[in-house]
Amino acid sequence: MNTSWIDKFKGLSRLPDDIRTALVAGSQIVTVPAGTQVFAPGQTADNLLLLLDGTVRVQQKSDTGREVFLYRVHAGESCVLTTACMLAFEDYSADGIAETDVTAVAIPRKTFDDLAAKSPIFREFIFTAYSRRITDLFTLIDDIVFQRMDVRLASRLLELANADNVVRATHAFLGTELGTAREVISRTLSEFQRRGWIEQSRGEVRLTGREGLERMVKSAGAEV
Amino acid sequence: MNTSWIDKFKGLSRLPDDIRTALVAGSQIVTVPAGTQVFAPGQTADNLLLLLDGTVRVQQKSDTGREVFLYRVHAGESCVLTTACMLAFEDYSADGIAETDVTAVAIPRKTFDDLAAKSPIFREFIFTAYSRRITDLFTLIDDIVFQRMDVRLASRLLELANADNVVRATHAFLGTELGTAREVISRTLSEFQRRGWIEQSRGEVRLTGREGLERMVKSAGAEV
DNA sequence: TGCTTTTGGTGACATGGTCACCAAACTGTC
DNA sequence: GACAGTTTGGTGACCATGTCACCAAAAGCA
Structure with missing residues (x-):
């Protein structure tokens, strides 16, 4: 089993061997062509994506049909919004599009939850990813306003x-x-x-x- | 031990008894007067706050001294940004101010991590709180732009x-x-x-x- | 080739942000 | 109460940006 991709993710490189094995065994590598909608409101997302290659553009669709760019997920980052998507909030209207051909690790919900229970390091990785997105949005807002x-x-x-x-x-x-x-x-x-x-x-x-x-x-x- | 406050939080009411006990034993109820800075960049926050009463205003400070309101945390909600604050990102510049006198449950880092390991329901509560903030920010951005x-x-x-x-x-x-x-x-x-x-x-x-x-x-x- | 679509250019106008001031309403002090 | 200082609100001028209505050039295609 090849665990080498794990070290592409800064927060995961410290994972102990048993967790690494569980992570690799419980996930799979997927590729999606450029232009694919990776997630969208209403669409059940049952995987957390960790990007190995390519970029995903996350944007907000307004009622009037216009779109605002929110942020871009690069290789080595995780697309935590898919987990938010899992939770399916009513009024939420952002979607994610593969800008290039994308290679990613897809972690199904069950594996995700198991690892979150077992590994403090994995938990920290996820929380860091969330926080990173939130602070990104803060700077975006600051930018737009000022x-x-x-x-x-x-x-x-x-x-x-x-x-x-x-x-x-x-x-x-x-x-x-x-x-x-x-x-x-x-x-x-x-x-x-x-x-x-x-x-x-x-x-x-x-x-x-x-x-x-x-x-x-x-x-x-x-x-x- | 009084666990009654737990049911003020929608996502926590389903917690099993042993976790409820651990949560109450491992946290404490605090009060802060109106105007207190609840968290700020650079300041180490070692507690996750769950608001029982009052409101906390979260705002972004720009370099030029101006401020933008980001969101307001109400009773029954958690202030997940304090956890982001724990992680201490470089360029992040939001702070939280108690707008009214505030009563809150303070969950220290250790308890937080224990519960996140043990209880799937607690984990979901936290992820939901993060996602809620992210989607709030999405609608804020939409609002500002359009x-x-x-x-x-x-x-x-x-x-x-x-x-x-x-x-x-x-x-x-x-x-x-x-x-x-x-x-x-x-x-x-x-x-x-x-x-x-x-x-x-x-x-x-x-x-x-x-x-x-x-x-x-x-x-x-x-x-x- | 001619037709359509995509892309970019432009003027007129409305909204909103900035600046410079002023005036009115409150506060505290004597 | 008189006075000075502070907070709050009002206003005109001006600039930056968003909107609308068009048009023109370039690319794609039958």
Whole structure:
């Protein structure tokens, strides 16, 4: 039995051998293609997912059809919201989408509960994951309420850029990512371009002057 | 040993007798006066609080000194953020203040961990509490991003009004409550007054036409 | 090629946040 | 009561952002 994936998760690496064995035996590795809805309100989720590879985007759907990005689950993190999903709250309306092809460890409810009973380290791992999400949401709220749009966009561009300093995203995508309107993104990007920080082409932003963006973010005392 | 407070918490009422005894024996009832800081970043919290009476206001402090209200913990709910506080995340900056005199059950870390190991029902109670907070934050974010200020204020006034339809709060307080500026509250309240929905006096808003406020809230498909 | 869809640009306008002030209402002190 | 200081609320000007109504260019497709 291969337990090697366990060490991808910081909080789990200290698990004793018997728990590691139980965890691996009681779970399975799954892959889901990009675009799959990993969880959704009303849909019973009977697995806790630990991401080995890829990213999951968690977003809030409003009544009016618009969407706000909440957070992104990366490899090495767990998608605790699926456990909240298990509990099925009435008015809750967030869903999770695989942004890329995703490989994950699926821990069924029974295994999850057994381990939570037996292992203090596993418990701490779960509580830490919950707390991390909560504090992430705190900083997101702080950001939305207090931070200027141009700073938030600059910060997000730096985050999303690949090794070639290119962000592959439409203005509309960046809009939902920051919970704003496409027009606002268009205007702000034009301004960035005027300052020589970026070049634009359809569906793509090329960062030609990271320093400018970084300066803007830093001088605003930026959160992520 | 008096275990009667346990039944104030919906998720705990199903606890078996031995766990009830352990919970009561391993915790104590505390009271804190209004205005006390219940938890804060950097401050080690070694107790999980279950509120028996009073309310705790959880708010985010921004770098610039402004504050946003995040949520309110009521009697019968647990203040799970103290557990997050135990974990002490770097960039986390929310604090909790007793808004009224508060009576609470303080569960020290050791008892908490013992019970989490022994009782599936206790575990579920804790996970439910976490999930509840997370979904609360989701609806808050949705509200901030999509809802108009006048609707949010109307909704909040209805919530905060006492039995006499009076809200005792300054404009500045309502401002932090909704994450906006005092001036915006002043303007919006003037408009409500013009429409005959409220009367104002210093530090006090009297709801003289709840129907109008309720209509506004309902027609916006309102969240809390 | 022409038609449709996706993406991006733009002006006009409404809402909300910020700033600078002022005025009125309370508080405490003499 | 008179006075000064503090708290609370009101207001106009201005800027940032969200909304709406269009249009145009680019890409996809029959």
